[in-house]
Amino acid sequence: MTELPPLREVIKKHGLSASKALGQNFLFDHQLLARIAKVPGDLAGAEVFEVGPGPGGLTRALLEGGASVTAVERDRRCIPALAELGEFFPGKLEVIEGDALEVDAPALFAGKPHVVANLPYNVGTALLIGWLSAEWKPWWASLTLMFQKEVAERIVAQAGSEAYGRLAVLAQWRSTPRIAMTVHRSAFTPPPKVMSAVVHIVPTEAPEGVKLKTLEALTAAAFGQRRKMLRQSLRGVPGALAAMEQLGIESSRRAETVSVAEFVSLARVLG
Numbered sequence: 467m468t469e470l471p472p473l474r475e476v477i478k479k480h481g482l483s484a485s486k487a488l489g490q491n492f493l494f495d496h497q498l499l500a501r502i503a504k505v506p507g508d509l510a511g512a513e514v515f516e517v518g519p520g521p522g523g524l525t526r527a528l529l530e531g532g533a534s535v536t537a538v539e540r541d542r543r544c545i546p547a548l549a550e551l552g553e554f555f556p557g558k559l560e561v562i563e564g565d566a567l568e569v570d571a572p573a574l575f576a577g578k579p580h581v582v583a584n585l586p587y588n589v590g591t592a593l594l595i596g597w598l599s600a601e602w603k604p605w606w607a608s609l610t611l612m613f614q615k616e617v618a619e620r621i622v623a624q625a626g627s628e629a630y631g632r633l634a635v636l637a638q639w640r641s642t643p644r645i646a647m648t649v650h651r652s653a654f655t656p657p658p659k660v661m662s663a664v665v666h667i668v669p670t671e672a673p674e675g676v677k678l679k680t681l682e683a684l685t686a687a688a689f690g691q692r693r694k695m696l697r698q699s700l701r702g703v704p705g706a707l708a709a710m711e712q713l714g715i716e717s718s719r720r721a722e723t724v725s726v727a728e729f730v731s732l733a734r735v736l737g
């Protein structure tokens with residue numbers, strides 16, 4: 467092969483009609499895929515963990531950017547198409563047939579890979595929460611993930627907005643998320659019902675003396691009753707009312723006005 471065949475031909479050749487059950491919405495636009503592949507930064511010589519490569523559109527763009535890609539794909543039908551792509555980039559693509567929710571991803575890499583994925587909504591969110599909740603500093607250098615736009619907005623939301631909640635605090639207390647680009651639904655085949663966005667997340671130092679478990683107990687209680695005043699919603703969290711008083715956080719406030727830094731301070735006082 468001197469040139470890669472167009473993706474639509476690959477789909478046709480391997481009979482890869484999009485499966486609804488597997489949440490398959492494929493991207494074919496070469497320029498768009500190249501833009502997504504650039505979100506983590508310069509990939510020349512970098513390791514990438516791609517989840518859900520499907521027919522390999524994004525995989526191509528990552529390989530063209532100079533990355534070494536290890537990919538996990540659940541749909542067996544896609545494996546021969548990905549093997550052909552691997553022949554075009556010898557030694558640069560390893561494909562594992564399996565479920566990304568079960569694969570021991572950190573064990574696949576010597577260094578810290580960039581994670582890149584365009585996944586079904588439910589799988590992407592489950593993986594994100596798992597990755598953000600695991601040991602810190604994490605095994606990955608950055609996350610570049612496609613979500614439905616509404617979820618992307620919840621990840622980057624600031625205090626005071628409707629979208630702000632548990633996911634924003636989890637994503638922001640020891641990492642920096644941003645929406646790198648929005649993607650119109652018409653870019654996908656078949657088009658999903660809603661708009662999408664690519665989120666880029668870079669880990670930072672974890673604040674000292676703060677336990678994730680404590681922080682999560684606070685945000686679960688606070689956002690579980692987000693319309694209630696904190697003195698009501700945090701009543702069941704031992705020590706929370708005293709901690710608020712110590713920190714000068716008004717107990718008449720509501721969860722969505724409490725910044726990530728304030729939740730972190732509260733969690734630190736609670737120990």
Ligand SMILES: C[S@@+](CC[C@H](N)C(=O)[O-])C[C@H]1O[C@@H](n2cnc3c(N)ncnc32)[C@H](O)[C@@H]1O
Binds near residue numbers: 586
């Ligand atoms: C939305 S499609 C995107 C495909 C391709 N990355 C693209 O951008 O065109 C999602 C892909 O993830 C795969 N997938 C779904 N659940 C998965 C899982 N649990 N583990 C690994 N791959 C999965 C699907 O088979 C499908 O190929």
